[in-house]
Amino acid sequence: METKKTQKRNTIIYWIFTLWMSLGMVSTAVVQLLRHKDEVANFTNLGYPLYLMTIIGIWKILGVIAVLIPKFPLLKEWAYAGFFFVMSGAIISHIIVNDSFSKILPAVLLFVLVIISWYFRPVDRKFSVNH
Known part of the structure; x- marks a missing residue:
């Protein structure tokens, strides 16, 4: 059981x-959507098609909205999963090249x-099958 002090922290x-x-x-996401020259060079170096910048950029913005808005804990879980996969994929891609x-x-x-x-x-932002 968490204390009030621990919950606040x-x-x-x-x-x-x-x-x-x-x-x-x-x-x-903005840098990707605007196709900044450094980000274009980065995606090209990683071997990805440039249209992927638009897809990832849009999904990042939608993920941030999902994480920040109140309620919708299942949607938040999906957003965090998406962030986990895109960032771990970026790390692995950079290592591979x-x-x-x-x-x-x-x-x-x-x-x-x-x-x-x-x-x-917080608990109210966690998905639970016991809802």
């Missing part, structure tokens, strides 16, 4: 990491933010 951790994650997802750690670091940071945000989410 966890809520603060959740919101700090969730807002940081959301900012990171939205900012990278032998990118430097500085190229991998942004994906690692977002991946860690996703995990921390998911772990510390």
Whole structure:
């Protein structure tokens, strides 16, 4: 059983990491949707088609909306799963093409933010089959 103090601490951790994650997802989505030259070079280096930037960019924005809006815990689980897969896929892709750690670091940071945000989410933002 969590104490009020622990719940408050966890809520603060959740919101700090969730807002940081959301900012990171939205900012990278915008760069992808605008097809910034550095991001185009990045996707090309990874061997991905450029239309994937649009798909991932839109899904990141929709995922952030799903995580931030109240209620809809199942939708939040799907959004976190999507973030988990896209960021772990980015990390693995960078490793496969032998990118430097500085190229991998942004994906690692977002991946860690996703995990921390998911772990510390409040009870009312968790999906439970006992609803």
